[in-house]
């Protein structure tokens with residue numbers, strides 16, 4: 001990997017001038033900017049064509065820095081000890097004294113925060129005196145990027161610095177859990193909700209109909225902007241067919257998410273495969289039925305939203 005110190009130093013300079021850069025994380029690549037600056041965060045919304053009402057996730061190096069901006073509680077500390085740094089975001093109360101730009105929270109009194117584990121991004125955070133607001137580095141409603149090349153596909157020359165951290169290990173966004181009031185999962189993601197439920201021994205299940213929502217959760221999303229059909233037994237000949245289980249006969253329109261029927265590996269390969277199919281110019285995608293357990297649940301969530309594209 002070509003990420004020597006000089007690249008990180010260039011990234012720091014660029015961020016200090018209120019520009020956006022792309023950063024690798026274990027979940028997906030992020031489009032990052034100084035979370036304390038309205039100029040910098042405004043640029044994120046414009047580049048992504050993201051509606052202002054959809055708040056951003058803020059990335060911190062450690063707990064000490066987070067405490068400057070957020071109120072914490074016991075459940076947060078319990079989860080933090082087990083899962084952070086890693087693919088989980090927490091919604092917490094914003095402190096009145098916080099320096100976070102109003103753009104980030106859309107003037108809410110809550111904020112979504114996380115501690116990425118990718119070493120390159122942690123190295124970058126160590127050199128900054130502000131946290132990074134970073135949504136996924138894709139144009140709004142499209143597929144999240146999982147490599148440097150994917151980010152280039154999305155933004156071309158508009159994003160000048162993309163730190164190369166290889167392919168994202170998890171490959172889907174972080175799980176978001178609301179910790180203001182009763183804990184509840186607001187977005188399925190990189191840590192299966194069953195695991196969190198067992199660990200906390202509490203009802204935290206994601207519920208599409210619940211009153212508390214992540215504003216970014218209810219539209220078309222994660223979409224290659226191609227028609228996508230779910231739970232299909234046999235695809236049409238000219239259609240890309242996404243599969244988990246091996247079949248005896250293999251056609252050239254078949255795309256496997258995993259070599260050995262492993263749902264975590266399938267989640268890691270999901271966005272990469274959708275992007276590849278789009279590049280191959282398929283006009284329609286069929287997906288076989290995927291079991292809704294563990295990482296299968298997050299795969300189905302993303303595919304269902306993608307299938308809302310008509």
Ligand code: TXA
Nearest residue numbers: 027029030055056110111112135136173174214215216
């Ligand atoms: O894995 C990830 O979380 C990636 C990487 C780059 O860290 N980031 C990411 O950001 O997925 P984004 O902006 O694509 O998704 C952020 C989600 C949105 O659905 C947004 O509505 C929700 O977080 N969110 C942000 N602040 C919130 C808040 N105060 N309350 C509830 N949901 C919030």
Ligand code: MG
Nearest residue numbers: 135136137144
């Ligand atoms: Mg996103």
